[in-house]
Amino acid sequence: MASVVVTGITGQDGSYLAERLTGDGWDVHAIVREGTRPDEQEVTPGVTVHAGDLLDTDSLRAVIDSVEPDLIINLAGISSVAQSWTQPELTARVTGLAVSGLLAGAWALQERLGRPVRFVQASSSEMFGAATERPQTENTPLKPVSPYGAAKAYAHHLVGVYRGRDLFAASAILYNHESPRRxxxxxxxxxxxxxxxxxxxxxxxxxxxxxxxxxDWGWAPDYVDAVLRIAQADTADDFIVATAVxxxxxxxxxxxxxxxxxxxxxxxxxxxxxxxxxxxxxxMVGDNTKIRTTLGWVPTRxxxxxxxxxxxxxxxxxxx
Structure with a gap:
């Protein structure tokens, strides 16, 4: 059974992702911060929860080394643009710097085990910020206009750095996506x-x-499906996930x-x-041509x- 470590599993996307992964037969492990409110700790049955903190990269590495996953999906971080303006330093550490620890952990595990370890980062359309292109593509220059967008841009660039180091490191550039769980x-x-x-x-x-x-607003379960398609693609790459409307x-x-x-x-x-x-x-409106033609993804709602x-x-x- 293939194993996966997921961060951010208590959020909107994490809950839908956990349901998909467990339903598909994955051995699912989640990193959840100690001290999280009880109502935030509810996870899908069948998910193994490990204590970890995005502010403590050693704790993230410890979980990765213990589980030895085939796949790591990072959904965690401060996801509110408004909050990033009131807590810019915390946003930089949680949404940006923590990704360096996860990527380093994935690469070190791959080197130790001698087998591929895949990594998928949830990037954001907010990285494009003051983009002059409309719609935005995977090649649109990043021009963030918020601390959140800047932190996501840093993490996104790191994914490319580790891809150049022979790690299957891919980014799902997610545009706004909603559901009743938001x-x-x-x-x-x-x-x-x-x-x-x-x-x-x-x-x-x-x-x-x-x-x-x-x-550009989409349906959250569709975007989780896109993340899984990206994780299982033949080649690691960056993909915009958007409705193009x-x-x-x-x-x-x-x-x-x-x-x-x-x-x-x-x-x-x-x-x-x-x-x-x-x-x-x-x-913010994304061109989804690449993920449509390469991975066959289409929005359903x-x-x-x-x-x-x-x-x-x-x-x-x-x-x-």
Whole structure:
């Protein structure tokens, strides 16, 4: 049975990935930080949990050396752009520097065992930041405009460095992807849960920041499928994972209210400067030609279907 070590397994993507891996018969091991809140430690049955901390690369290496995995998938890190502005140093260490420890551990294990060890990094569209190209491709220059994007860019470059050292090191450049499992700290889930609270009479308004930012939103389980395809590809490479369709935050708000049966939504939304980012990448939309043609990946849900699934979930939570 092939074995895999996953970081970030308690997050949205990690939960879907764990279900896929265990269902496919993998021996799944997860690195989870000690002291994590109990509700964050819930993992898919059948997953072996190991204590580790992204701030302690020795602990990461210890798990890798103990498990001797065939594959390492790194999903962990501070994933909130807003949080990266308030904690830039922590973001650099957790989202960027920790990847060097994981890659070094994978390469050292490969050298010790004399067999291939594969590594897949969850990179981010935020690395492109102020990109002048639209849509972005795998060759678009990286121009991050946030501490989060800069940390992801550092990690992404390291993946290429270790690929040059004969490690199967690949990057899934993930654009925004959503599901009912998305935490409410993200604007998309904030919107859908806010709509549910308004419908339920719990709140009168939805407070938001920039409604004009445009993003490429996909379905999280589709993106997990892409990560697994990249992990099992014949050759390690970088792949953009995106729908190639852009929408504004305003579009997301309108779709969320429409899914709840509200057409005239403007009166329920109020702009609050507290939620505006210091700098916001204006338009993020990815060209998925490479992963479509090379690995046969295609998105399965439309933008409206994604928003509807999230709203229905949040409405059900408040009616139960």
């Amino acid at each position: 935490p409410e700290t993200f604007v998309t889930r904030k919107i859908t849960s806010g709509v549910a609270r308004i419908v339920n009479g719990d709140e009168p308004k939805l407070l938001l920041g920039n409604l004009d930012a445009r993003r 852009e929408h504004s935050v305003r579009d997301f708000v309108a779709a969320a209210f429409a899914a709840a049966g509200i057409a005239d939504w403007e009166g329920f939304v109020e702009l609050d400067p507290r939620f505006a980012r210091p700098v916001d990448a204006p338009v 439309s933008f409206d279907e994604i928003v509807q699934a999230m709203v229905e979930h949040d409405l059900a939570l408040r009616s139960s």
